Amino acid sequence: MPTGGAGYGDLVQDDRVHTALYKDPAIFDEEMERIFKNTWVWVAHASEVPRKNTFRKSYVGKQPVIVTRDKEEKVHVLLNRCRHRAATVCEKKAGKTSVFVCPYHGWSYNLDGKLRSVPHQAVYGEGFDKDEFPLVSLRTEEYNGMIFATFRDDIEPLEEFLGAARKWIDLFMKQGAGYPVKTLGEHQFRFPGNWKIQLENTTDAYHFPIVHKTFLDSLDAETENVFDVLGQGGWVEDLGNGHSLMVMIPDLVDLEENLDAPIPERFAELAEELRAEGHSDHEVRRIVRAVGGGGFNLNLFPNVACSMAFFRVLRPVSVDETEIRHIAIGMDGGPEAGNRMRMRLHEHFQGPMGFGSPDDAEGWERVQRGSSAGDDLWILVNRGKEPLVGHAAGSNVTDVSAETGMRAAYQQWKRMMSA
Known part of the structure; x- marks a missing residue:
């Protein structure tokens, strides 16, 4: 197996x-260092920390x-590790507080990471300076509600990375x-497979009518026509930087x-x-059109997708295990009826009992299982290389079923792993 950047x-x-990219633990460990510690990584949506002290x-x-x-x-992104003896200072998923207190020895921190107090501080001696031991803070930037963090202070600005x-x-x-976007709810699950298998999926329309046939069969004729994803003149595009x-x-x-x-019957x-x-006709049409979600999936390397009507976030756990968050989104301050409908649509496809998530997860699991067959085989991402004329x-797009998104991500992987 090759080692080192080259x-x-x-x-x-x-x-x-x-196939080694799916199953070699040494490659996975290097990815955590060369990729996830050297680029912008999505960590939250602004609505998940909506007010001060959240x-x-x-x-x-x-x-x-x-x-x-x-x-x-x-907004700050702080390593969840006490500077004293490394215990996590926060175990609650989300909430509101003015201070994090380490449960082991009681060191406490403000939400900007500053060390607030140390029990029995005098025992450390006169030279102890609390300012030397804040929670480690990562460089943090936000774009249109999307919060990203990076370990690198010398990296390009977030907007340049997003391009x-x-x-x-x-x-x-x-x-x-017309209302701010907010998160409505989410569910998490893990699948026994490498993180890049899911990364490939979000801009892969080729699988949709096959893997999601049961979803298509559950729709009325009007909606099924809308989801004829291979037959509506769509496209796939490499946006740079792995996106x-x-x-x-x-x-x-x-x-x-x-x-x-016309407003769809559904x-x-x-x-x-x-x-x-009491909403005006214009407001009704605007809300109804938004409720159904957008007509595209956007993959942001390395860990988040804006997928039609929700956020999909991946987290690498090990070489053969990945955690997924499916986060429903809606209108902050918008009509309850609209957000309720968005949740029902989300549950139909991406919810834990929906049609999309279980079928996708089985496909990902089968890829990981199949990658154990054979010792020196390759994964093909060769579909649709030629631009559409x-x-x-534009002149830089490929067929909607092309594997352009996979090629884009893997070329960014190659640049970062070879650096």
């Missing part, structure tokens, strides 16, 4: 990657962190229908357009309820 680069070619637990790679909003309403993906984040956030875009329903790219279109009852609450989206 050797890792040999494992990724233009149209294939070596917090949310998260991870950067395998390292536990706390995302906080301090009393001045500034062309910023346009698509902005379009995705139009699901607020990729898959447009499945071009008519739903910009949710502020086509508001005069949303007719919702529209009537909104009208009864004369496509309305």
Whole structure:
């Protein structure tokens, strides 16, 4: 097995990657150092820390962190480790507090990480300085509600890292229908497979009509036509820095357009309820159009996707285990009926008893299991390499079923692992 930067680069070619990327523990360990400690990693949405003195637990790679909003309403990302003897200072998933207290020896910290007090401090001697022992703070930046952190102080600004993906984040956030976007709820699960197997999935339309046939069979004819993802002129695009875009329903790219279109039958009852609450016809159409979600998936390397109508966050646990968060989103301050409908739609596909999550997870598990067969085989990502000629989206896009997103991610993997 190749080792070192040059050797890792040999494992990724233009149209294939070596199966060792799924199953070699040494490669996984290097990924945690070379990738997750050397780039911007998504840690939370701003609505998860909505007010001063609120917090949310998260991870950067395998390292536990706390995302906080301090009393001045500034956001921080802090390593979840007491500076004394390394115990975690926060075990609650999320909440509100003005101080974190280590349960082992009582060291306490403000939400900006500053060491607040130390029991029996005099025993440390006169030279002990609390300012030398804050919780370790990571560089933190935010774009349109998306909070990212990095261990590197010398890395490019977040907006530069996101690059062309910023346009698509902005379009995705139009699901607020004029209200701020907020998280509504989530479920977590783990699957026995490598994190990159899930990373590949989000901009892979090729699998959709096969893996999600039961979902398609559960829809009415009108909605099933909407989800004909291979037949609506969509595309896949490499956005740079490992990010990729898959447009499945071009008519739903910009949710502020086509508001005069007929309201789909499945949303007719919702529209009537909104009208009864006093919303104008324009507001009703805007909310109804947003409730159904956008027509694209945006993959942000290395760990988060804006997927049609929810956030999907991956967390590497080990070489053959990955944790997934599916986070439903809605309108902060928007009509309860609209958010209720968004939750029902989320549950139908991505909820724990929905059609999407179990089918996807079985596919990912089978890939990991199958990767144990054979010693020197390659994973093909060679579908749809040629750009579409004369496509309305430009000259740099490929067929909606192309494996462009996978190639984009693996080329970024190669750059970072070879550095």
